Amino acid sequence: MTANLDLATRCADIAAGTSIPALLHRNATEHPDLVALSTFNTDDSVTWLELRDRVAAVARGLSALGLSPGDRMIISLPSRIEHWVADLAAVHLGAVPCTAYATLSAEQLRYIAQHSGAKILVVNGLPELRRWQAVLGDLPAVEHVIVVEEDAVQAGTTALSTVASDGAALHAADPTVFEEAWRQVRTEQPVTLLYTSGTTGDPKGVLLSHRNVVYQCGVLEGAVAVPDHPRTLAYLPLAHIAERVLGIYNLLYRVGHATIVTDGKQLVAALRAVRPHSFFGVPRVWEKMAAGVQAQLATADPAVLAAFETASGLARESFHARADGKVLAEDQAAQLAALDAKVLAPMRALLGLDEMRWAGSGAAPIPVDVLVFLAGLGVDVLEVWGMTETTGTTTINTPTTFRPGTVGRANAGMEVRLLDDGEIQVRGPLVCLGYLDADGSTQSIVDTDGWLSTGDVGAVDADGFLTITDRKKELIITSSGKNISPAQIENLLRVSPLIGQAVTIGDRRPYITALIVLDEEVAPVWATSQGLPDVDLAALAADPAVHAAVSAVVASVNERLSRPEQIKTFRIMPSAWTPETGELTPSLKLRRRIVSSKHATVIEEMYA
Structure with missing residues (x-):
């Protein structure tokens, strides 16, 4: 199937002649006083003109440190305005920024830094710096470590404020250098490098072009009518493709205003305060x-x-x-x-x-x-x-x-x-340029x-x-040869507010079982309403009343499934699954292989 050739032609024409730096230049020129970014519950905000001025200063500072077209730079920051500034500064030089998920282990950080050959590393503060220091000895390509928070700056690192102030002086002395640099950026060049979190194996480094991301913004504009200068929330990690497109590229394309939510617990409050025109949420x-x-x-x-x-x-x-x-x-x-x-x-x-x-x-x-x-x-x-x-x-x-x-x-x-x-x-x-090889x-x-x-x-x-x-590789084939979709069963289980996560087991086994994780917010409220004395997840997982409630959910789900698909038994897990515990990727997808390995004993008990 192919869709909407007229819109496709228009988007292709725009994407062929529009780079991300060109969009920032347009916004700063035509809408200098509109707010581009603000941080929820703070006074921290920048207009489009202020954002471009900060990008210009940091770009010149990064250039002075040796960041050149085609070089990679890793950003290990939470969602904060400095993240946007550092990312766009690299892009204006023709370099390729790569945001690292905050949940990556030291080994994973070592892998992406070695694989990308990153020349510069930008970190937030002491926690991030300490995680990176554990692997810096294995990263000869990293020439500079830039730190955002002043109190974390130490020997061998450089403050972002210093990079910015040095760059601002260079830019004031000769603004044409910055202007000429970004105008050399071609739309077919990479605009970002994103490592897919992956459910198995090493992550892949996906290279997206300016043309890819501007085309995506164009088709979104054609598909969804929102007001001029739309309000949005930026709350997902910028290593996530959805936030990167919506929070950076579409923000630039639509001259919007993104409110950065730094704490996921404030999301509902931020929604009420901002009342966004569009909102993307993972399930x-x-x-x-x-x-x-x-x-x-x-x-x-x-x-x-x-x-x-x-x-x-x-x-x-x-x-x-x-x-x-x-x-x-x-x-x-x-x-x-x-x-x-x-x-x-x-x-x-x-x-x-x-x-x-x-x-x-x-x-x-x-x-x-x-x-x-x-x-x-x-x-x-x-x-x-x-x-x-x-x-x-x-x-x-x-x-x-x-x-x-x-x-x-x-x-x-x-x-x-x-x-x-x-x-x-x-x-x-919209198909990317390809995967980055370790040789560049x-x-x-x-x-x-x-x-x-x-x-x-x-x-x-x-x-x-x-x-x-x-997923092709996630289809369950039971020992009797039945092909079963685990996602279908898991979706039905998660309809219950009581269930936060569920994994279907049964590949090469005689029947289907499930591991079930209680919703860490809903389950305690439900338990209180039922008069249960202990609302700790581990206690609830072992409570007969909870088991009976989950059994009722499973029975209801089984009524909607064919006999080979039905869940014969299940176990309620004693704690939540998160990227930190390993069962979920940073983008909250299930790591089925890790679930099967980490909880092998529980799984074998269900087939004993």
């Missing part, structure tokens, strides 16, 4: 939001609950009708409008979603029941699909053309096809006809909507 964000609303409704006054059920029912009907290209009957539409204003709109305002024009979900499958529940609040959460290698989205559901349970249609100019075994292949302008060359990742094999398995319906059924 767990939406699942937690739905679980929170459901928990509040469980204790609501019966009259309030009844009004919500009526309004929500109509909103869900409208959602399904629009998905089918239809509208509600006139009387139903009028009733929904009245109830929405009275019941649903105030609930959306409490969540900070009352001015939302587009709500997206991606990076992993999201249960359809969660989408439908949120639609009952008047929030259409629309799934997208893609990879770091495809600059984020390859397919997209839009506010006017969507189908729940699918990841939408191909982006303008992109082609999608299925191999005989169901594996999805893609081709088009670029390894192609497409075949001779330009097709990229994604490793995802799916199906395309008659209207061109793609459904992802699984």
